[in-house]
Amino acid sequence: MDTLVQIFVNGLIAGSGYGLVGLSFGLIYATTHFFHFAHGAVYTFAAYLAFTLLTFAGLSAWISIPLAILGAAIAGGFMDIFVYRPLRKRHAGPLILLLASLGLFVVIQACVSIAFGSNVHVLSSVIAGTTFSIFGGRITSSQLITVIVANSLFFGILAALHTTRPGRILRAVGSDAELARIVGVEIDRIIPIVFGVGSALAGIAALLAAYDTGLKPTMGFNALLFGVVAMIIGGIGNVPGAYLGGLLLGFAQQFGAWILPSRWQDLIVYLILAFFLLLRPAGIAGRRSRAKV
16 A cells, blocks of 8 residues: 555656646747747756856855746746747748757757766755655655645646736737737737746756756756657647646656556656547647647
């Protein structure tokens, strides 16, 4: 019984991390309708910015963490303003934007590798490494914070999208950008804000992961991969579905590892992706229509 509880706890921890990345990626996709692969670079940038501020600048974690999240938000907004917006004004299609995002991702990840090397670095936790027991399952303080923060952000974003004016504007832009422009919505002001919010969420996810397992230059690619899969199986363009997809991935990985060797965990993820693409391409919460937030 304790084994099943531990597997459930591990699935909740992993799923919360995947879900937060999927939520951040899905929020941007639902508004812009293209795969912003440079999102993975923002994820890596946030973790290494925090590492730089802590290690080299000597700032405390209480200052470094907010600055790293703010830096991620600014980086995401600048990507839209200086790269994607000029392309949109030239009527570039989703494929051109996708290629531009891939270029950004490669350049930023290469710069991080050159500056910090390929070794794994560790962030010293601001919280003592306490371990808690929940119905027989064990969870560390950093993992517990991951679960609490990720789920709190999910419900907060969900409430904001459906109960606030900015949230309703964002949903309108995601549903039909041209119609929103006609009724007076300033698209060029909304989209950078969405990039900023989504990038801040990615930064939070990166810092939670870095405090739990460390950081390395390829961490953004791995997170982006699972975030994209989470969004696809949750329903492309469906923001709540992206988070639910991440939770499903986390539980599937952990329960799969109970039956199969741990090296097959990634294979389980891709089998789930193949299952949804073949049998339910709309995903858990998606519809066979335009993107929904």
